[in-house]
Amino acid sequence: AAREMVLVAEQGVLGGRNRLDPTWHEMLNHATRKVNEAEEERVRSEREHQRVTQLCQEAEAKVQTLQKSLKKVIVKSKPYFELKAQFNQILEEHKAKVTALERAVAQAKTRYSVALRNLEEISEQIHARRLQRLGLGRAPPLGAEASPQPPGSELEGTQGTQLGAEGPAGDTLSVLSLQTIASDLQKFDSVEHLL
Known part of the structure; x- marks a missing residue:
């Protein structure tokens, strides 16, 4: 490109009526300078290329x-490097x-904690229902501490009917929740066993 610029500038200087036009001379000088710089860079690049080629050939x-010289050693050590790559x-x-199992353990722990929270809520709901049914602040004593009730007592009758009415629904809810928790615990134990 610099050489083409030189040719154009030379044609402009030679072909013009006024050969002393400073614009053409300035353009010619600039183009000549560019040609000289490009030539110097080409020479530097050739020298660098020769130096690097020499280094490559030596290496x-x-x-x-x-x-x-080390052919026997290379042959002996080859199985080691092949085994190392396999291992x-x-x-x-x-x-x-291990990463996948750690992720599974984290998920199982999360499900386990959710299940425990759900179990706690269910337990509190069952306890609240019992207290509501009995209308007492505390559950009646069991076993030897319980005072014998007369056969026609109101408390026994209300307990029997209310337990019969609401007991199965609460029990069904707690049984289903306990089954879910049990299955989550089994999964958690199997994942921990793998680790």
């Missing part, structure tokens, strides 16, 4: 020499499994 010669691959696979 290849050294590699060839080392391969010839590294197995290690990466195990790391991926």
